[in-house]
Amino acid sequence: MNTPDPDISPTQSQVISATQTTYQAIRRMIITGELAPGEKLKIERLKERIQTGASPIREALTLLVSDKLVERLDQRGFRTAAVSRENFAEILGLRCALEEMALRESIASADEAWEDEVVLAHHRMARVVGDDVAAFEDHHKVFHMTLLARCKSPILLGYCSQLYDLNVRYRYLAGRSRNYGARDVPREHREIVEAAVARNADLAAERLLSHYQQTGTFLHDAAETTGA
Numbered sequence: 001m002n003t004p005d006p007d008i009s010p011t012q013s014q015v016i017s018a019t020q021t022t023y024q025a026i027r028r029m030i031i032t033g034e035l036a037p038g039e040k041l042k043i044e045r046l047k048e049r050i051q052t053g054a055s056p057i058r059e060a061l062t063l064l065v066s067d068k069l070v071e072r073l074d075q076r077g078f079r080t081a082a083v084s085r086e087n088f089a090e091i092l093g094l095r096c097a098l099e100e101m102a103l104r105e106s107i108a109s110a111d112e113a114w115e116d117e118v119v120l121a122h123h124r125m126a127r128v129v130g131d132d133v134a135a136f137e138d139h140h141k142v143f144h145m146t147l148l149a150r151c152k153s154p155i156l157l158g159y160c161s162q163l164y165d166l167n168v169r170y171r172y173l174a175g176r177s178r179n180y181g182a183r184d185v186p187r188e189h190r191e192i193v194e195a196a197v198a199r200n201a202d203l204a205a206e207r208l209l210s211h212y213q214q215t216g217t218f219l220h221d222a223a224e225t226t227g228a
Helices: 010-031 043-050 054-066 085-108 112-126 133-147 154-174 185-197 201-226
Strands: 070-073 077-080
Touching (some): 010 043, 010 133, 043 054, 085 154, 085 201, 185 201
16 A cells, blocks of 8 residues: 655645646657647647646646657747657667667566566557557557566666657557558567567567567558658
8 A cells, every 4th residue: 555655745646646647648649649740739729638737738748858759849839759760760779779688688687477477468468459549558568668677777777668658659650551450460579478488588689679670661661651
């Protein structure tokens, strides 16, 4: 049972909760493309969409600036961060390098409890069905971060988490490719799990990086299809 912080009043707790709820809502709209890249973020419009006040929205947008999902415009408010092939290439390169490092360390430090956590995280993600995007994204991130969980570097894990969020936007853009439906993502996930729980770091890293790099292939196809 969580014990309330005596230094935080009930009113302050409500404000923090409202900010976090608003932050998660706007973040989800950005990464799924509901808020388009480069779109001006108007406080009044967001108030209507999220059904909250202006203060939580401003505070949430400030947090998202730190996450590099939102850009602050001098004296002109906020907009969602732009996307580009160059930006994706940088994110992908960093993500592959850092997650491979974290995954190898995680597997080297693995135990039976971690193995159970990976299998459970994969099971919970795989059983999400239908169009419940919010639930899938929550479980999908938990799955990927669980693979890295035995890495002993909090700073490295923090970078991996941030790069995950930045990359998700491009996954949704890649989904516009006419061939994306042919991709067997569940199989990719299963094969990563199999290699990881077998403690085969080389194969797990190879499959994880291939999983990420395929998004780049489909993103290129999507750009050609849409003329982006």
